[in-house]
Amino acid sequence: MKINITRSEASGAFNLAGNSVTYYSGLGAKYDVDENLSLIGNYNIGMTKAEAGSNSFFSNVSNIVTDSFSLGAEYIGAMRSNDRLGFAVSQPLRVRNSSADLTLPTGMNNDGSIIYRSNNLSLAPTAREVDLETYYGLELTEKSKLAVSGVYAINPENMATNPNEGLVLLKYSRTLN
Numbered sequence: 001m002k003i004n005i006t007r008s009e010a011s012g013a014f015n016l017a018g019n020s021v022t023y024y025s026g027l028g029a030k031y032d033v034d035e036n037l038s039l040i041g042n043y044n045i046g047m048t049k050a051e052a053g054s055n056s057f058f059s060n061v062s063n064i065v066t067d068s069f070s071l072g073a074e075y076i077g078a079m080r081s082n083d084r085l086g087f088a089v090s091q092p093l094r095v096r097n098s099s100a101d102l103t104l105p106t107g108m109n110n111d112g113s114i115i116y117r118s119n120n121l122s123l124a125p126t127a128r129e130v131d132l133e134t135y136y137g138l139e140l141t142e143k144s145k146l147a148v149s150g151v152y153a154i155n156p157e158n159m160a161t162n163p164n165e166g167l168v169l170l171k172y173s174r175t176l177n
Contacts, residue, residue: 022048041071044093057102064098064123067091072133083138090131094158098123125158143175 028042048064072088079085099122107115132154137147153165 020048020050022046036076038074038076039072040074040088041069043067043069045096052100057104058100059103059118060120061100061123062098065096066093067096068093078136080138083136086133086135088131088133090133092129092131094128095124127155127158127160129156129158130154137171145171145173147171 024044024046026042026044029040031039033039045065045067048066050061050064052058052061068091070088070090072086072090074084074086076084099120101118102121103116103118105114106117109115130153132152133149135147135149137145139145147170149169149171151167151169153167156162156165
């Protein structure tokens, strides 16, 4: 049995029970500064009530609180009347707060019984991924569009030890009919 919480999977000794429930809420807003410039933002938060599965190394799993946000600006008509130029700062979904007890075998007594040791571990990462994105798109014709965007990720995958990453995307689309 595999459980998927915030794009993570665990099974066997790392299994969480299949009856986890997630509550989720979000708030988004768009403010038109003028007919060309818009400010956009959103914040999402979730809470998962998770339980350790049978025969799992984990116990006493606290509620898993996750969140994400995005703030951006978009300008229409930057260089041409039908183009869009934008910039955004975002944090992808991330565990904000949670902990669990991890119990592992550490030895054996003379009578053959196993000695276990438990440690309380934080399930929240120690770093925060922040993505910086810029994009430019325009209509080439009534039926075709071209867009280019760049993303720079700081602390990718919420790991301070991961090197920062950059990505450039090019997209061409055409309507058929």
